[in-house]
Amino acid sequence: MPAKRLLSDIVSLTPSNYDDFTRCPRLFYCNALLGLPASDPVASTDQGLQMHDMLWKIHSDGSCADEEHVADVLDAHGLDTPSAREMITRHADRCPSGATDGAAHEYEVARFHRQPPPMFMATARIDAIWVHDGILDARDYKTGRKFADRVVDMTAAHVQAYALAEHARSRGLRLRLRYEYLQPEIDEDPEPWELDDEGLEIVEEELRAAVERMWKQEDWRGVNDIEICRTCRYRSICRDSAAPGEPAWPVLSTDSGDSDH
Ligand code: SF4
């Protein structure tokens, strides 16, 4: 079967798989289409997921500005550490919750593109959505390192923006996408991205064109670029890797130890 037949008629785009595709088509192929487990270590996302959870819980029945409430929530989950407190304080400084007309946390958004072909479905899970001052203020909490100084320069944000756009438009709101970095060592958040209709049309065409390029792939050739490959989670098993090594996953021995061959 040609490799591109692994694509479904309606290609599923997520922030992370689109980011993979823009870095390397083979990375997208290994992960989104073959579902291969990583052969090489990747940075743990445990701390980030915990902080997302804590922020959700803190806002669901109280305020991030209420230190006692924050301490209670963190303590109830065994996470009342100085660094967790520091991250919540940093968030509270930038939280619009005191002035909102509505909020949602861990919110799933989806948007279907039909015409012009090819079709695709963009989905994203948004950490927090605040409505204030005529703006749908979508936040993505980050606990990793900063990759760019503007949200518009982050490819994953393009899928988030496209998936969120209808949500904002149907409520007569402008869309703003902001990445909130929680670690104190990151001085400033990237510049938020405010999108108008024209900007959203450009994003839609960019995503459509990317899906078109997926359909043109013959063998999902990798980039073979040391700068990209050296942090890739498939670098040890990828035929196009510029940074091959030994896979870190457990290798099962086929030698039973009692063979007489
Ligand atoms: S090792 Fe390099 S070529 Fe292979 S999938 Fe990863 S980034 Fe692409």
Ligand SMILES: [Zn+2]
């Ligand atoms: Zn808050």
